[in-house]
Amino acid sequence: MKVTGPGGIGSSSGARPARGADGEGFRIITPESAGGAGQVSNVSATRGVMGVEALIALQDVGGPLERKRRAVRRAGRILDVLGEIKVGLLEGELSSAELDRLRRAIRDERDATEDPGLEAVLDEIELRAAVEMAKLERSARAA
Template sequence: MRIYGPNGTTLGTPASQARRTSSGTFVLPDTSSAQETRAAAAPKAAANIDALLALQGIEDPVERRKRSVARGKTALDVLDDLKMGLLSGNLDASTVMRLRDAAANLKSSSGDPGLDSVLSEIELRVEVELAKAGQA
């Protein structure tokens, strides 16, 4: 992007119009020729930024499904850690906190009805285990 103005770049005269001397010293270009002036225009970046933000908001269904599968796997891993902690007699408060985080992450939809039903069953199991942990 070029900026035209007092602090930006300006259009200079072409090299063919500059005065040349045979001595090889520095010579300023002829300033008597009229330089091209540009009218100030409103920036168009705001519309471009809005378009980029709108495109970023559009989710790819494949990516959304992958994230939902990853959230489901994480919830199942935390449930497995909870089971191992209960069987060994070492129920950590951190496991319960991880279970609460997993439950909060399972609320979003994946867009796939079959996957959503599996995730809702995992969410139900997580909520049941959270209720049990809250009574203990």
């Protein structure tokens, strides 16, 4: 509608053509689209489900960059705990809770690694943590 002045409303154009139920206006029907219209709707219905499954699978696997980010995050966690243990050793106030956190961090990392070099380093860290734990237990018994 068009407002023409203070008192009148007039029509600015003729009636609009009715749109189809699918919300599309003007459309050219070609022989390819007319014959395969049923097939297209079936494919589009399953395509949405397959897309979601593919996205979930991609999120689980992750690319090489995502795997590297997770590995760096886990390694950072182990290095943080090792730093706290180093400070505790230097101050003479090492607690068994810190050593236990280190054991858990190493155990979590072991589940996600397939590198023999990294496995060897984790073995050495775990052995040293066990030695320090034994020292703490021995000094606790002596006191």
